Amino acid sequence: MSTVDKETVYAMANRLYWIFIESTHPSYLKDYIEPDPDNPEGTRNTERGTDLYYEIEDYLMNRLGVSNE
Numbered sequence: 001m002s003t004v005d006k007e008t009v010y011a012m013a014n015r016l017y018w019i020f021i022e023s024t025h026p027s028y029l030k031d032y033i034e035p036d037p038d039n040p041e042g043t044r045n046t047e048r049g050t051d052l053y054y055e056i057e058d059y060l061m062n063r064l065g066v067s068n069e
Contacts, residue, residue, distance in 0.1 A: 013056045017056055021033060032045065
């Protein structure tokens with residue numbers, strides 16, 4: 001049984017995702033995030049960005065033994 005809960009994994013995945021995004025060369029950012037038409041000052045994940053986030057999350061869940069259910 002893991003001492004790490006889902007909320008901790010979500011926070012870790014989010015931080016790792018943003019470390020990646022903040023380290024990515026600006027010319028590649030459009031592959032992962034795009035302007036959010038519903039929030040002119042915000043962004044949203046592209047399909048590739050969403051896939052990357054969930055890949056990080058799944059990896060952490062599996063490695064830390066956290067149930068995804």
